[in-house]
Amino acid sequence: MASPLTLRLDLKTRKRIERIARRRQVPVSEVVRLAIAAWAEQQEPVAAPYEAMADLIGVWSTEECPGAPSERGLDSPKFSRAGGAASDSHRR
Numbered sequence: 001m002a003s004p005l006t007l008r009l010d011l012k013t014r015k016r017i018e019r020i021a022r023r024r025q026v027p028v029s030e031v032v033r034l035a036i037a038a039w040a041e042q043q044e045p046v047a048a049p050y051e052a053m054a055d056l057i058g059v060w061s062t063e064e065c066p067g068a069p070s071e072r073g074l075d076s077p078k079f080s081r082a083g084g085a086a087s088d089s090h091r092r
Contacts, residue, residue: 007032 009017017035021028045052 017028017031021031024031050057
């Protein structure tokens with residue numbers, strides 16, 4: 001259930017919020033609620049890291065990705081685990 005909250009805003013901020021509310025044709029309180037919710041989500045995301053990236057995780061094959069290194073190519077210095085991307089000694 002929603003509960004009231006009192007805020008003290010400087011005049012410039014209040015006017016900006018009122019302009020946004022008029023432009024979007026919503027109450028000022030809705031603009032403030034959305035702004036607070038967006039800030040809270042930025043500060044403390046609700047999703048677990050896996051959930052946030054789940055749609056980016058998948059399986060691919062070299063046939064689907066032309067130019068991707070083959071499984072054997074992953075052993076090359078360019079893709080070595082020790083150096084990450086090509087290390088300085090292999091770039092020269």
